[in-house]
Amino acid sequence: MTNSNPWDADWEVSEPLARELIFRQFPQLSTMPIKLIGCGWDNMAFRVGDEYVFRFPRRNVAVELIKKEGVLLPMLAAFLTIPYPKPVFYGEPNDDYPFAFLGYTYVSGTFPKGLTDEQRASSAVALATFLKSLHTFPPQLARENGIEHDHRNLLDIAQRKEKMQTFLSTLAVHISEEDRDAIANYLGQIVIDRISPREVLLHGDLHVKNMLINEVGHISGIIDWGDLNVGHPGADLNVAYSFLPPQARQSFFHAYGEVDEETKILARIMAVYIPMLLWMQALDHNDKEVAEEARMTIRRALADE
Structure with a gap:
C-alpha cells in the first residue's frame, strides 16, 4: 500500500481477523462480543465485552511503539492521576498477523468535543496535576526500557514552523480567510529557531482524540500512549492552550508549577501544530465534526489571556 498521508494505513485489521x-490466544474471552470502536493513525481498536479494548498496529511505525507501551505503562501506575488503559493481554505475532498486539482495561468516556469554556476550565487542575506527576517519572528509567528521546525533534522550532507553513498552504483553500490569516500572523510572530533541551517522560500526543470526558464534561481518561518519549515538557503542556480556555491557564500553571517562556512557546506551537494535522485529516475524510473541533482548538490556542 502506498501512503500519501501520514494517517494512511500500511495494512488494515478486519473485525473477523x-x-x-x-x-x-485468549480463549477465556471467547464468549464476549467484539466490535471495532476506533481507527487512529497508528492502531485499530476493538472493544471486547465491557471490560477490555484491544489495539492492533496498522502502520509500520506503530509496531515497536505498542511493544514499548506494554513495557512502560505498568510502571506508570504510581505516577498517573487520571484513569488510563492498563495492559492485561499481550498478543503474540503469528502467521495471520505477524505483529504484537495489546489488550487493555477499557476506560469509559467520550471525546471532548463541543465543550463549553466552563466545562474545559473545570479540568484545569486535574490536567495540571496529572502532567506534573507524569513528568516526575525518571527519564533514565524510561530510556533503559526502550523509550526514545525526542523522536520528533521538537527542539528545532524553525523546522516545525516550516512544516506548519506547508500545512497552512494545504489548508488555505478549505478554510476561511479569517482563520488562514490568524494562523499566518501567528507563524510570522515566531522568531526563535531552537529551544533549550529539557528531559521528562511525555505522553507525547495529547489532543482531542486521546482524551476522554465523563457525562458532565470532566476529564475521565487519557488514552493512546504510543508516543511515549523522553523530551521537552512543552509538548504535553500544549493542553494549557489547546484544551483550556485562556482564563483557565493561570490556574493550570499554578497547579503544574511555573514554566519558562520557551516552554510556553513550544506548548503553544504544539497546540496549533497538532490540530492543523487533525484538520487536514478531517478534510481528507470529510469529517466535519473533527474539522470544526480542530478549528476551534486553534482559535483557543491563539487567544491571549
Whole structure:
C-alpha cells in the first residue's frame, strides 16, 4: 500500500481477523462480543465485552511503539492521576498477523468535543496535576526500557514552523480567510529557531482524540500512549492552550508549577501544530465534526489571556 498521508494505513485489521486473533490466544474471552470502536493513525481498536479494548498496529511505525507501551505503562501506575488503559493481554505475532498486539482495561468516556469554556476550565487542575506527576517519572528509567528521546525533534522550532507553513498552504483553500490569516500572523510572530533541551517522560500526543470526558464534561481518561518519549515538557503542556480556555491557564500553571517562556512557546506551537494535522485529516475524510473541533482548538490556542 502506498501512503500519501501520514494517517494512511500500511495494512488494515478486519473485525473477523481481530476476533480470530484475540479468541485464539485468549480463549477465556471467547464468549464476549467484539466490535471495532476506533481507527487512529497508528492502531485499530476493538472493544471486547465491557471490560477490555484491544489495539492492533496498522502502520509500520506503530509496531515497536505498542511493544514499548506494554513495557512502560505498568510502571506508570504510581505516577498517573487520571484513569488510563492498563495492559492485561499481550498478543503474540503469528502467521495471520505477524505483529504484537495489546489488550487493555477499557476506560469509559467520550471525546471532548463541543465543550463549553466552563466545562474545559473545570479540568484545569486535574490536567495540571496529572502532567506534573507524569513528568516526575525518571527519564533514565524510561530510556533503559526502550523509550526514545525526542523522536520528533521538537527542539528545532524553525523546522516545525516550516512544516506548519506547508500545512497552512494545504489548508488555505478549505478554510476561511479569517482563520488562514490568524494562523499566518501567528507563524510570522515566531522568531526563535531552537529551544533549550529539557528531559521528562511525555505522553507525547495529547489532543482531542486521546482524551476522554465523563457525562458532565470532566476529564475521565487519557488514552493512546504510543508516543511515549523522553523530551521537552512543552509538548504535553500544549493542553494549557489547546484544551483550556485562556482564563483557565493561570490556574493550570499554578497547579503544574511555573514554566519558562520557551516552554510556553513550544506548548503553544504544539497546540496549533497538532490540530492543523487533525484538520487536514478531517478534510481528507470529510469529517466535519473533527474539522470544526480542530478549528476551534486553534482559535483557543491563539487567544491571549
